[in-house]
Amino acid sequence: MSCLPQRCARQLIREPFQRGSLPLFLTPAFSPSRTQCFSTSSPMQSRVGGAAISVPPEVSLNLVDIPKSATRVRGKDVPKFTAEIKGPKGEMSLTIPSFLDVNYDAANSKATLSVSDSEQPHQRAMWGTTRALLQNHIIGVSEGHICILSMVGVGYRATIEFKATTVTASYPGQQFVSLKVGFSHPIELGIPEGIKASTPQPTRILLEGVDKRKVTQFAAEIREWRRPEPYKGKGIFVNGETIKLKAKKIK
Structure with a gap:
C-alpha cells in the first residue's frame, strides 16, 4: 500500500496530462514549463578586452x-x-x-x-x-610600478644591505633586504634583478620596478615572513592593506 502514491506520481510525470484533469494544488508542481528566476537582471559580459x-x-x-x-x-x-x-x-x-x-x-x-x-x-x-x-x-x-610595505609591530625594522651572511648573491652587485620581525636572527632576502628597493623609514619598504609581476611577487615574498594577524594587528601590510581585528578570547 505504501508504494501506491509513488506509482501514481510517476505515472502523472511520464504520461501527458491536461490541466483540467489535476487538482489545482498539484498543477504548479507537475507543470512542464515551471521556471524559477532568482534575479531579474540580464547577464552582462565584461568587455575589458575591447577597451582602448x-x-x-x-x-x-x-x-x-x-x-x-x-x-x-x-x-x-x-x-x-x-x-x-x-x-x-x-x-x-x-x-x-x-x-x-x-x-x-x-x-x-x-x-x-x-x-x-x-x-x-x-x-x-x-x-x-x-x-x-x-x-x-x-x-x-x-611611469614604473611601486609597492609600499608597512611593518607594524614592536621592534620591526627593515634595512637595505650590500652584503648578506645567510644567502649568496645571484648576480653581481645584488643588494639584500634585511628584516627584523621578531625572530632570533635577521631575515635576509636578495632583491631580484630589475627591482629597486629603499627604506624611506625604518618601518617602510619601497619597491620600484618596470615589471609589475616581479614587483608584486617580491612584495608577497617579504609579506610571507610576517603575515598580518587578526588579534593584535601586527604584520607586514602591502599597499595600504587592512585587516579586520577579531575580539580577544576571554576565559
Missing part, C-alpha cells in the same frame, strides 16, 4: 613577427608576433596569441585588441588578460 589603451608619446610600441622555427608551442595557439614596448624606464616584450590582433594607431596614440571568435571562453578570457598585461607593460616602461 592610451600610449604615452615617450613610449614606442612595435609588433615583431616570430619565426616558426623559434616557437615551441604546438596547436592553434601558436603565437605569431611579439609586442615590444620601449620607454624611459626600460623595455619589455609581450607574446600575443595567434587569435588576437593588436591595432596600433600612432596618430591618436591608441592601441586596441581584437579577437577572432569572442564566443569561445578561452579566447574571450585571454582577450582581457592580454589587454591587461599590455597596459601594465606600457605603464611600467613609462
Whole structure:
C-alpha cells in the first residue's frame, strides 16, 4: 500500500496530462514549463578586452613577427608576433596569441585588441588578460610600478644591505633586504634583478620596478615572513592593506 502514491506520481510525470484533469494544488508542481528566476537582471559580459589603451608619446610600441622555427608551442595557439614596448624606464616584450590582433594607431596614440571568435571562453578570457598585461607593460616602461610595505609591530625594522651572511648573491652587485620581525636572527632576502628597493623609514619598504609581476611577487615574498594577524594587528601590510581585528578570547 505504501508504494501506491509513488506509482501514481510517476505515472502523472511520464504520461501527458491536461490541466483540467489535476487538482489545482498539484498543477504548479507537475507543470512542464515551471521556471524559477532568482534575479531579474540580464547577464552582462565584461568587455575589458575591447577597451582602448592610451600610449604615452615617450613610449614606442612595435609588433615583431616570430619565426616558426623559434616557437615551441604546438596547436592553434601558436603565437605569431611579439609586442615590444620601449620607454624611459626600460623595455619589455609581450607574446600575443595567434587569435588576437593588436591595432596600433600612432596618430591618436591608441592601441586596441581584437579577437577572432569572442564566443569561445578561452579566447574571450585571454582577450582581457592580454589587454591587461599590455597596459601594465606600457605603464611600467613609462611611469614604473611601486609597492609600499608597512611593518607594524614592536621592534620591526627593515634595512637595505650590500652584503648578506645567510644567502649568496645571484648576480653581481645584488643588494639584500634585511628584516627584523621578531625572530632570533635577521631575515635576509636578495632583491631580484630589475627591482629597486629603499627604506624611506625604518618601518617602510619601497619597491620600484618596470615589471609589475616581479614587483608584486617580491612584495608577497617579504609579506610571507610576517603575515598580518587578526588579534593584535601586527604584520607586514602591502599597499595600504587592512585587516579586520577579531575580539580577544576571554576565559
